[in-house]
Amino acid sequence: MLARLAEALRSLDYPLGKLDIKLVLEAEDEETIQGRADARPRRRVRSHRVPPSKPQTKPKACNFALRFARGEYLVVYDAEDRPDPTNCAR
Numbered sequence: 001m002l003a004r005l006a007e008a009l010r011s012l013d014y015p016l017g018k019l020d021i022k023l024v025l026e027a028e029d030e031e032t033i034q035g036r037a038d039a040r041p042r043r044r045v046r047s048h049r050v051p052p053s054k055p056q057t058k059p060k061a062c063n064f065a066l067r068f069a070r071g072e073y074l075v076v077y078d079a080e081d082r083p084d085p086t087n088c089a090r
Contacts, residue, residue: 001079002032006039011085016044023047024065026056032079 002023009021025032027049036047048068050061062076077083 002035003039005077005079005081006045008082008085009045012083013085018071019044020070021045022065022068024061025049026052026061028052 012019021044023036023045025036025047033047033049046068048065050056050064053060058078066074075083
């Protein structure tokens with residue numbers, strides 16, 4: 001799934017200089033970490049590993065990664081999401 005998400009993100013019709021894409025990965029999720037390596041996302045994509053703790057939830061992961069975000073707008077996608085490449089606000 002991560003490879004398909006990476007492809008969808010590469011297809012976004014949006015200025016590269018304004019994109020700040022973060023992949024938020026659970027530190028112990030070796031399968032997803034390997035999938036990130038295999039997907040070969042753009043250089044502008046940064047990965048952040050959420051330190052191990054319980055429970056492993058999306059809100060906890062988002063709270064962890066929020067400190068690394070920059071910019072005015074924030075969008076959260078799950079690995080199975082496919083953003084529409086032409087429906088980006090500029």
